[in-house]
Structure formats: C-alpha cells, structure tokens
Amino acid sequence: MGSFHQSWRQLLLLSSLFLLHSLTAYPAVSGIFYTLCRNPGTYTANGTFEANLSHLISSLSASAPVTGFANDTVGLGPDQVFGLAQCREDLTEEQCGVCLVAGVEEVTRLCPYKKAAVMWNETCHLRYSNQRFFGKLRGEKLIRWITGNVTSDPNFDRILLGLLDGLTARAAVSPRMFATGKTKVDVYDLYGLVQCTRDLALDVCGQCLKTAIGDVQRYCEGKQGAWVIEGSCDVRYGVFPILQRLRRRRPLNPMQEDDRRRIKDPS
Numbered sequence: 001m002g003s004f005h006q007s008w009r010q011l012l013l014l015s016s017l018f019l020l021h022s023l024t025a026y027p028a029v030s031g032i033f034y035t036l037c038r039n040p041g042t043y044t045a046n047g048t049f050e051a052n053l054s055h056l057i058s059s060l061s062a063s064a065p066v067t068g069f070a071n072d073t074v075g076l077g078p079d080q081v082f083g084l085a086q087c088r089e090d091l092t093e094e095q096c097g098v099c100l101v102a103g104v105e106e107v108t109r110l111c112p113y114k115k116a117a118v119m120w121n122e123t124c125h126l127r128y129s130n131q132r133f134f135g136k137l138r139g140e141k142l143i144r145w146i147t148g149n150v151t152s153d154p155n156f157d158r159i160l161l162g163l164l165d166g167l168t169a170r171a172a173v174s175p176r177m178f179a180t181g182k183t184k185v186d187v188y189d190l191y192g193l194v195q196c197t198r199d200l201a202l203d204v205c206g207q208c209l210k211t212a213i214g215d216v217q218r219y220c221e222g223k224q225g226a227w228v229i230e231g232s233c234d235v236r237y238g239v240f241p242i243l244q245r246l247r248r249r250r251p252l253n254p255m256q257e258d259d260r261r262r263i264k265d266p267s
C-alpha cells in the first residue's frame with residue numbers, strides 16, 4: 001500500500017478531536033462516514049414527508065454524479081424537504097454514485113425518521129433538511145488532525161497558510177469552488193485541497209474557507225495533516241498526496257474491516 005493509504009489511516013486512527021458548534025450531538029463515526037442528525041424534528045412512517053424525502057434522495061443520487069453536484073426541493077408546506085449532494089470534483093460519475101449510495105444507506109440507518117441530516121466522507125457529502133438552507137453558511141465544525149508534528153521546519157505553518165490562502169483565492173473565483181495544490185516544505189511535499197458546496201455564492205465560499213483556515217491555524221499548528229469541515233466547505237492538507245489514490249484509480253475503499261473497527265467514536 002502506498003504512503004497515502006498509510007497516512008489516511010493515521011488520520012483516522014491516531015487523531016481525534018471533534019469540535020461542534022450549535023449542535024447538541026456528536027457526529028456518529030461509523031466506518032468511513034461522519035453523520036449528524038441535526039434537527040430533533042421527526043417525521044412519521046409512511047407519511048408525506050417520508051415520501052418526499054425518498055423522492056428527494058433518489059433525485060439527488062441520480063443527478064449529482066453527472067456534474068458532481070445537485071440540489072433539489074420536493075413537496076410543499078410542512079412536508080417540504082430541501083437537499084443537496086456533492087462529490088469531490090475529481091471523482092468519476094461512477095465513483096460519485098457509489099459513494100452516495102453508501103452514504104444514503106448510512107444516513108438512513110443512523111438518522112431514522114429525522115427531518116434533517118448531514119453526512120460527509122472524504123469523497124462525497126449529502127445534506128437534507130425541512131428548512132431551506134441553500135446559499136447559507138452552515139455552522140457545524142468538525143476538525144480532525146494527525147497527531148504527528150512537523151518538527152523540521154519552523155516555517156511550516158507560514159508556508160501551509162500561504163498554500164491554503166492561494167487555493168482559497170482560486171476556489172472562490174471558480175464555479176466548481178474547488179482547488180488543490182502542492183508546495184514544498186523542507187523535506188516534505190505539502191498538499192492542500194479546499195472546496196465549498198456549490199449552492200454557495202463565490203464570496204460566501206471565500207468567507208467559509210477563511211473561517212476554516214482560521215481553524216487550521218487555531219487547532220492544527222505544526223500538524224502533519226488535518227481535515228477541517230466548516231459546514232458548507234472543507235479544507236484538507238497533508239504531507240502526503242491527498243488525491244493520489246483516486247488519480248491512480250486505486251480501489252475507492254482499501255481499508256480493511258479491522259481498521260474500520262478501530263476507528264473511535266468520539267461520543
């Protein structure tokens with residue numbers, strides 16, 4: 001297995017800090033998905049809301065893989081449901097579909113009868129709610145880092161910040177709201193990725209990424225890698241190639257069952 005694989009394992013297994021704002025629950029970490037059921041509101045079995053949600057999810061699962069993003073609204077009044085699905089920009093249509101199918105399964109299992117839920121993994125993202133959220137900044141924070149410190153270069157944090165600021169400047173003028181890049185720090189190749197959900201306006205995307213980078217500075221000083229989710233956007237960096245696995249068309253999920261079981265649930 002390549003270094004990316006190793007590093008991703010480290011990210012999952014060694015690190016662990018979750019910060020949550022405006023939320024009452026910790027995310028469920030089950031296997032490879034982070035899931036939050038954000039809203040205590042519930043719907044009843046076999047009712048109109050459930051029918052509309054199910055319609056929404058099929059529609060998103062069918063259309064998101066085509067361009068990597070879809071949002072939709074289904075139903076009316078109290079039975080109205082809003083949702084979006086997004087895949088990482090470099091995924092193929094098929095990879096996107098596979099990720100969303102697994103994510104939907106997970107959300108359905110972990111958030112039964114909840115009127116709102118959100119799911120992230122490294123490659124895809126799904127959100128639905130009975131409240132209209134398109135275009136707005138969502139408030140969840142979820143921060144994970146690798147415990148290993150970069151000790152060799154006192155300029156690491158400054159160079160990292162320069163990389164992430166540069167990526168933000170690119171993402172916040174591109175309709176895909178996505179950018180990746182690479183730089184050199186001492187002996188390391190340092191890789192970065194920033195992205196926003198595509199329902200945001202470009203300036204709101206920039207604002208979201210600035211907040212995320214602020215959290216990188218605040219919580220991830222000197223860390224070899226981290227993933228900071230800021231509700232509507234996320235920032236990832238590492239001293240390892242964070243996209244390599246997909247570019248090389250390795251299997252999407254090389255983790256073994258053993259590894260999955262060792263992932264800690266923070267709650």
Ligand SMILES: *[C@@H]1O[C@H](CO)[C@@H](O)[C@H](O)[C@H]1NC(C)=O
Nearest residue numbers: 043044045046047050051113
């Ligand atoms: C919902 O529909 C299913 C399948 O038709 C049925 O088995 C179940 O009992 C129904 N549940 C309620 C609460 O009506």
Ligand SMILES: *[C@@H]1O[C@H](CO)[C@@H](O)[C@H](O)[C@H]1NC(C)=O
Nearest residue numbers: 047048051052055074075076
């Ligand atoms: C919402 O669900 C109800 C009940 O199944 C259905 O009659 C209605 O057409 C749905 N709305 C939409 C827009 O699909």
Ligand SMILES: *[C@@H]1O[C@H](CO)[C@@H](O)[C@H](O)[C@H]1NC(C)=O
Nearest residue numbers: 146147148149150221222223
């Ligand atoms: C990394 O650095 C932080 C603060 O400088 C320290 O608390 C932590 O123990 C270090 N971690 C490792 C794995 O060296």
Ligand SMILES: *[C@@H]1O[C@H](CO)[C@@H](O)[C@H](O)[C@H]1NC(C)=O
Nearest residue numbers: 071072073134135198199200
């Ligand atoms: C999708 O989101 C945009 C905001 O980015 C909104 O204007 C539009 O109405 C949404 N589309 C649907 C079908 O809900």
Ligand SMILES: *[C@@H]1O[C@H](CO)[C@@H](O)[C@H](O)[C@H]1NC(C)=O
Nearest residue numbers: 032098099102121122252253
């Ligand atoms: C995200 O979920 C998909 C679908 O299950 C999976 O193939 C992929 O490996 C996951 N990503 C990570 C980094 O675990």
